Amino acid sequence: MQATPQGGIKPWLLLSPALTALFFLLIIPTAFVAVYSLWLSSATGLATREWTLSNWTSMLADPFYWAILWQTLRIALEGTIGCALMGYPVAYFLARCRLRNKSFLVLLLLLPFWISYIIRTLSWINILGANGLINTLLEALGAIDAPLQMLYNEVAVVLGLIHYLLPFMILNIYVVLEGLDRNIEASAASLGAPPFRVFLEVTLPLSLPGLAAGGLLCFVLGAGTYVTPMILGGPQNAMFATLIYDTIIIQLNWPMGAAMSMLLLMLLGGIVMLYNRFLGLGQIYKSLAG
Amino acid sequence: MSEAAVELRGIHKRYGDVVAVETIDMAVQSGEFLTFLGPSGCGKTTTLRMIAGLESPSAGDILIKGRRVNDVPIHKRNLGIVFQNYALFPHRSVYDNVAFGLRYRKCSKDEIRTRVREALRLVQLEAMEERYPAALSGGQQQRVALARAIVINPDLLLLDEPLSALDANLREDMRLELKRIQRETAITTLFITHDQSEALAMSDRIAVMSNGRVEQLDTPQVVYNRPTSRFCANFLGNANVMGGRVVGGEPGAWRVDAGGREWLSASTDTWRQGESVAVIVRAEHFQLDVSSVDGEVGNALQARIETVDYLGMSARYIIRPEQGETLELIHGVHHQPLQAGTWVRVWMPADDVILLPPGDVTALAPNDAARLSPEDATRLPPEDAAVGKGAS
Numbered sequence A: 001m002q003a004t005p006q007g008g009i010k011p012w013l014l015l016s017p018a019l020t021a022l023f024f025l026l027i028i029p030t031a032f033v034a035v036y037s038l039w040l041s042s043a044t045g046l047a048t049r050e051w052t053l054s055n056w057t058s059m060l061a062d063p064f065y066w067a068i069l070w071q072t073l074r075i076a077l078e079g080t081i082g083c084a085l086m087g088y089p090v091a092y093f094l095a096r097c098r099l100r101n102k103s104f105l106v107l108l109l110l111l112p113f114w115i116s117y118i119i120r121t122l123s124w125i126n127i128l129g130a131n132g133l134i135n136t137l138l139e140a141l142g143a144i145d146a147p148l149q150m151l152y153n154e155v156a157v158v159l160g161l162i163h164y165l166l167p168f169m170i171l172n173i174y175v176v177l178e179g180l181d182r183n184i185e186a187s188a189a190s191l192g193a194p195p196f197r198v199f200l201e202v203t204l205p206l207s208l209p210g211l212a213a214g215g216l217l218c219f220v221l222g223a224g225t226y227v228t229p230m231i232l233g234g235p236q237n238a239m240f241a242t243l244i245y246d247t248i249i250i251q252l253n254w255p256m257g258a259a260m261s262m263l264l265l266m267l268l269g270g271i272v273m274l275y276n277r278f279l280g281l282g283q284i285y286k287s288l289a290g
Numbered sequence B: 001m002s003e004a005a006v007e008l009r010g011i012h013k014r015y016g017d018v019v020a021v022e023t024i025d026m027a028v029q030s031g032e033f034l035t036f037l038g039p040s041g042c043g044k045t046t047t048l049r050m051i052a053g054l055e056s057p058s059a060g061d062i063l064i065k066g067r068r069v070n071d072v073p074i075h076k077r078n079l080g081i082v083f084q085n086y087a088l089f090p091h092r093s094v095y096d097n098v099a100f101g102l103r104y105r106k107c108s109k110d111e112i113r114t115r116v117r118e119a120l121r122l123v124q125l126e127a128m129e130e131r132y133p134a135a136l137s138g139g140q141q142q143r144v145a146l147a148r149a150i151v152i153n154p155d156l157l158l159l160d161e162p163l164s165a166l167d168a169n170l171r172e173d174m175r176l177e178l179k180r181i182q183r184e185t186a187i188t189t190l191f192i193t194h195d196q197s198e199a200l201a202m203s204d205r206i207a208v209m210s211n212g213r214v215e216q217l218d219t220p221q222v223v224y225n226r227p228t229s230r231f232c233a234n235f236l237g238n239a240n241v242m243g244g245r246v247v248g249g250e251p252g253a254w255r256v257d258a259g260g261r262e263w264l265s266a267s268t269d270t271w272r273q274g275e276s277v278a279v280i281v282r283a284e285h286f287q288l289d290v291s292s293v294d295g296e297v298g299n300a301l302q303a304r305i306e307t308v309d310y311l312g313m314s315a316r317y318i319i320r321p322e323q324g325e326t327l328e329l330i331h332g333v334h335h336q337p338l339q340a341g342t343w344v345r346v347w348m349p350a351d352d353v354i355l356l357p358p359g360d361v362t363a364l365a366p367n368d369a370a371r372l373s374p375e376d377a378t379r380l381p382p383e384d385a386a387v388g389k390g391a392s
């Protein structure tokens, strides 16, 4: 019995603390949200215990929500692409440098996580704002007369997302590059491929799993955030999670907010499942563990 | 004189404080199969990587076909490399793996196809073109790696312990295969191994390495039968290495005192009387006859077998002569090895008693030193072992 890893209740016993935590902290709250989304909202916005599909139908019928949803996915994608472009060279350098305190550099990468994400996002106001670093500098240099408007647009939001998500991307690519057998590249070089061709033909394709895993993580986290668009975006840059925040906290329309939450959850969950179907989640676990 | 395929001139390599290669001067002839043989950590891989252009030497020059290549990057050296772990491109089919190098060599599509097929035929993998490396066995991956390296018709084939990841039977087959392919292609080949039987079986010449130096560079027969250093004597085969002193004689007939008895040596070197020497007699060079032999043969001695190490084709005996230290002896076995306790008469032809400068005792590989110590031989004679068992 014990010889078969699949059989028996022992694995379930071992997993039970984690499963219990998951059940109470994730499944139950999500179920609550799901139930809320099926309740009628009263005039005050609070839920009354009457079953209805009206939240769902009005949400799905409203082009406004679809537009915001589309905008959310677009901004998340922009942020993800930005992370990939900026993260790859850093990961490559980290994996290839022969410095003795390389692990220290990797540790530095995790340093931002010690500071609240909100504070880190707010810091951009001091950089991009009307009285921020860049405007002050440019004015001092006499390059501009009036401060440039750099905040409260999509660029600022994407910038904030990149700032938030870059470490995830770098770590995922780094782990794959670090594990890459250098002899494979040496073989390609010995066969006549100059360095850039070795990169294109061997290094890059073999590091795609890391790029894909980092991409998924960045995209899902990016699409679910409300802090960044709220702090750095203008009214036109709302993302779906900002909308949920507004609906629940400002309008106090809990049932509608719950329906929107469920929609976003199902959408991102679907993306993760698609990814797992075709690429597998193993790579992400590896980099999170490493 | 024909130009050497590879020449190393005073090559030296250090990593920080670690000296990986002390100094190497040698030339490899064109078409030759040359093996670097030595224990792990002696600098074989580093030497190969410097020749490949994967490391640059801290000092010295590397010449390939007479051209100094120190500053030539690896992709312009026209080399074939096979690594111990094969390092195939996992995302490319067997065909594309082998074709890789040709795509950088201005070959037409047709020519590439012909040459890839040709190379795959040479390694007997014609049917595997479409497969990916993950779907191949270790031996097959090995062959793909070899095909990929030779298809470009390299000036030099570099093999870093290519057989050590294979299991024993396959290893012996691949050994023959590799030798056949090398002979057919006549590509100058540098082969690395720490396995003496591989080196002896395959090489035109062997460079025995130790501590970042080449100790001896010669044909397998000479390296085996006429080691020029204690290290070589110990590293290849089993040898009795004894500290000794020259008693007298002349070139071709020296008398030396070693291990508690006198030896006759046909060494042609010149020694002074009373000079310290290392006396080396190979365990396999002992002649042995159970029936007594009359008359005086060189270096004859009467001895009792203390321990028997049955090896299948042969047996390794520790024998204790009537006088002097124990000796190690290896002898062929028909069905039954000799029993411990048997008295035998053995002799050692004077031709096979090798005299070397005393050298550095610490140069002995540790396991050899242990093997040769008299305590080791007497530690567990069968009788004592039996007594020990009874007492416990």
Ligand SMILES: Nc1ncnc2c1ncn2[C@@H]1O[C@H](COP(=O)(O)OP(=O)(O)O)[C@@H](O)[C@H]1O
Pocket (backbone or CB within 6 Å): B015, B018, B019, B020, B021, B038, B039, B040, B041, B042, B043, B044, B045, B046, B047
């Ligand atoms: N990149 C490196 N950095 C530091 N030391 C190294 C490096 N490569 C090899 N060495 C050292 O150089 C010596 C020789 O190594 P190597 O050439 O790999 O030996 P071999 O292949 O004969 O086993 C070893 O002591 C090894 O630790």
Ligand SMILES: [Mg+2]
Pocket (backbone or CB within 6 Å): B041, B044, B045, B046
């Ligand atoms: Mg090595």
